[in-house]
Amino acid sequence: MKSTHTTASRELEVGGEPIVEELTATFTDAVARLYRRLRAERGGDQMGESQRSVLKVLVGEGPRTLRELSEHEHVKPPSMNQTVNSLEEAGLLARTSDPSDGRKVIIAATAEGVTLIEETRRRRNEWLSLQLDSLSAEERRTLEAASKIIVRITNS
Amino acid sequence: MKSTHTTASRELEVGGEPIVEELTATFTDAVARLYRRLRAERGGDQMGESQRSVLKVLVGEGPRTLRELSEHEHVKPPSMNQTVNSLEEAGLLARTSDPSDGRKVIIAATAEGVTLIEETRRRRNEWLSLQLDSLSAEERRTLEAASKIIVRITNS
DNA sequence: GTACACTAATTAGGTAACCTAACTGAATTG
DNA sequence: CAATTCAGTTAGGTTACCTAATTAGTGTAC
Numbered sequence: 390m391k392s393t394h395t396t397a398s399r400e401l402e403v404g405g406e407p408i409v410e411e412l413t414a415t416f417t418d419a420v421a422r423l424y425r426r427l428r429a430e431r432g433g434d435q436m437g438e439s440q441r442s443v444l445k446v447l448v449g450e451g452p453r454t455l456r457e458l459s460e461h462e463h464v465k466p467p468s469m470n471q472t473v474n475s476l477e478e479a480g481l482l483a484r485t486s487d488p489s490d491g492r493k494v495i496i497a498a499t500a501e502g503v504t505l506i507e508e509t510r511r512r513r514n515e516w517l518s519l520q521l522d523s524l525s526a527e528e529r530r531t532l533e534a535a536s537k538i539i540v541r542i543t544n545s
Numbered sequence: 546m547k548s549t550h551t552t553a554s555r556e557l558e559v560g561g562e563p564i565v566e567e568l569t570a571t572f573t574d575a576v577a578r579l580y581r582r583l584r585a586e587r588g589g590d591q592m593g594e595s596q597r598s599v600l601k602v603l604v605g606e607g608p609r610t611l612r613e614l615s616e617h618e619h620v621k622p623p624s625m626n627q628t629v630n631s632l633e634e635a636g637l638l639a640r641t642s643d644p645s646d647g648r649k650v651i652i653a654a655t656a657e658g659v660t661l662i663e664e665t666r667r668r669r670n671e672w673l674s675l676q677l678d679s680l681s682a683e684e685r686r687t688l689e690a691a692s693k694i695i696v697r698i699t700n701s
Numbered sequence: 702g703t704a705c706a707c708t709a710a711t712t713a714g715g716t717a718a719c720c721t722a723a724c725t726g727a728a729t730t731g
Numbered sequence: 732c733a734a735t736t737c738a739g740t741t742a743g744g745t746t747a748c749c750t751a752a753t754t755a756g757t758g759t760a761c
Contacts, residue, residue, distance in 0.1 A: 406682055407689040413674045416688055417583060418601075419695040421594045422619075424580035426699045427573060428719080428746095429619055437746060438577045445574075455710060463582055468748050470711060475746090492709045492756045510570060518569045520698045526562055528694050532572055533563040535691035538684050539575040542676045543582050584717095584748080593717060611739060624719050626740060631717090648727045648738040 430516035436479075439464075439472050441506075444481055444498060448506045452497035454487075463543070481505060586672035592635075595620075595628050597662075600637055600654060604662045608653035610643070619699070637661060 428438065436444070443458055453461070459469035473496055476482045481502035487493035498506070521529060584594065592600070599614055609617070615625035629652055632638045637658035643649035654662075677685060 407685045409674055409677050409685070412677055412685055412689055412692075413670050415692045416677070417594075417670055417673060418598065419692040419699075420576055420579050420583065421598060422699045423576050423695050425595075425719085426619055427576065438573075439581075439747060442574065442577060456708090463578075463585055464747085465749065466710070467712080467750085471747075474711095490709085490757075494710065510566075514569050514573055517573060517698075518565055520701065521565050521568055521572070524694065529563045529565070529568055531687060531690045532694060533568055534687045536568075536571045536575040538680065538688060539579050542673075543575075543578045545676065581748085595718060612737090620718085621720065622739070623721085623741080627718075630740095646728075646738085650739065 427514065427517065431514065436505075440476055443469070443472055444476060444502055444506055447482060447496065447498040448503050452495050454493050455496060458496065476502070583670065583673060587670060592661075592665075596632055599625070599628055600632060600658055600662055603638060603652065603654040604659050608651050610649050611652060614652065632658070 431438075439462070442462060446458065446461060447453060455466055455469055455473060458473070459466045462469065464472075473482065473484075477484060480499060482496055482498050484494050484496055487495050521532070524532075587594075595618070598618060602614065602617060603609060611622055611625055611629060614629070615622045618625065620628075629638065629640075633640065636655060638652055638654050640650045640652055643651050677688070680688075
């Protein structure tokens with residue numbers, strides 16, 4: 390530790406009230422670090438986070454069009470097209486054209502896709518499970534509450 | 546909503562105690578979504594999250610070797626080399642060889658790099674700041690506590 | 702009923718951030 | 732002093748995003 394400190398030692402809160410600017414920086418860093426770590430630690434199935442997220446939507450909420458998926462994941466249609474392509478190649482979803490509107494393409498999980506999501510659900514992210522397991526019950530409740538807040542934020 | 550529901554409606558906890566397996570899935574999804582959203586929403590400076598994270602370490606904790614940086618960020622040396630290259634090209638850090646060990650390269654932030662980190666610190670991630678601003682003080686405390694837990698987890 | 706605009710999906714080409722494998726040169730060890 | 736190890740780098744590949752441009756179906760206006 391040199392004397393070049395400029396950020397690490399600043400106050401994060403005043404009287405128990407986190408300062409939004411500080412929280413933004415801290416929170417961004419924490420989330421970015423964890424995301425990279427999750428990507429690095431993921432084992433077993435060779436699906437990426439994006440692919441898995443899309444398949445999970447299809448399995449959990451039923452068929453969707455490309456545009457619907459791209460909006461749900463906050464991604465542009467061509468990006469979602471690529472993700473869908475790779476899942477299609479892997480046989481985890483199938484495209485059928487909408488009979489009532491020839492422009493639309495209905496994207497649905499195949500039986501294989503459903504099976505894969507269900508099977509890998511509990512086995513994935515062993516590293517994170519280990520970490521969470523080592524936390525106190527209160528810390529887990531904190532993360533659970535935070536997860537709910539995060540999902541709410543990202544959907545707004 | 547079809548009857549194809551398989552995951553969305555499962556219990557997340559029992560008597561206030563989150564189940565680790567469920568929390569792993571929920572938390573992973575939340576973090577992945579937020580990370581993608583942050584990447585999509587980031588404006589202004591054209592530095593990526595990885596680059597900024599490295600520069601922040603150099604500014605806040607002083608010079609490091611390539612290996613040290615790669616270990617700190619949980620990334621392989623060639624990946625870190627690329628990140629360092631782009632920061633070097635932008636004039637935000639400089640390399641000097643270690644006088645006591647010719648194999649090592651000391652990487653340090655330039656004055657420009659220090660300035661940039663300090664200046665952009667508060668202006669970045671406007672979108673997230675807005676979201677955090679709209680939360681209650683208690684929700685912010687939850688996220689702050691979660692951030693600390695996340696940082697601890699990722700460093701272990 | 703043909704022309705025009707709008708929309709959905711896709712293709713092409715580019716970028717950022719990771720990876721593995723293979724190489725260079727410096728330091729250490731038998 | 733030869734062999735090994737170690738730090739950094741180069742080359743080439745992958746995933747997941749982007750913008751711009753294209754194809755094709757739909758609906759509307761004359």
